[in-house]
């Protein structure tokens with residue numbers, strides 16, 4: 774049986790994957806005919822990625838999952854080092870994407886290509902990051918972590934309550950942000966067409 778925190782990590786990964794796919798689909802369709810709405814929704818999505826996974830998901834993996842896995846499985850040192858580096862890089866990349874999006878919105882289509890290329894790189898990079906965690910780190914954690922270590926992870930991840938997993942209502946602060954995303958973004962994350 775999966776530990777609750779492991780279940781949550783998988784759910785948060787699939788919510789993020791859905792978000793990234795929606796984002797990429799929207800960008801491929803382009804900003805017309807509802808240009809203002811298009812940029813508003815994309816901004817909201819990137820803000821979400823910066824707000825949720827970057828603040829609530831990665832730091833807990835870095836603090837509570839990677840160290841005990843490394844302690845019990847020293848041969849995984851290169852993988853863990855790579856994942857740690859990714860966490861730092863992801864944060865920079867999402868800020869960079871926010872900036873590139875603003876350039877496209879304010880300066881026009883000459884900046885579209887740069888945003889599209891950066892988004893594609895980010896998408897591939899992020900999917901590979903989650904794949905490594907799911908296929909290498911979590912199976913080893915399942916085999917080797919102690920009851921206390923799982924308890925610390927379960928307690929920490931239980932408070933995330935990411936509304937994009939579809940299991941929790943958004944907190945009051947986030948209600949506006951989430952309805953903006955889910956009402957206007959295309960499937961798989963939203964109801965927009």
Ligand SMILES: [Fe+2]
Nearest residue numbers: 831834902906
């Ligand atoms: Fe991670």
Ligand SMILES: [Fe+2]
Nearest residue numbers: 830834903906
């Ligand atoms: Fe993760």
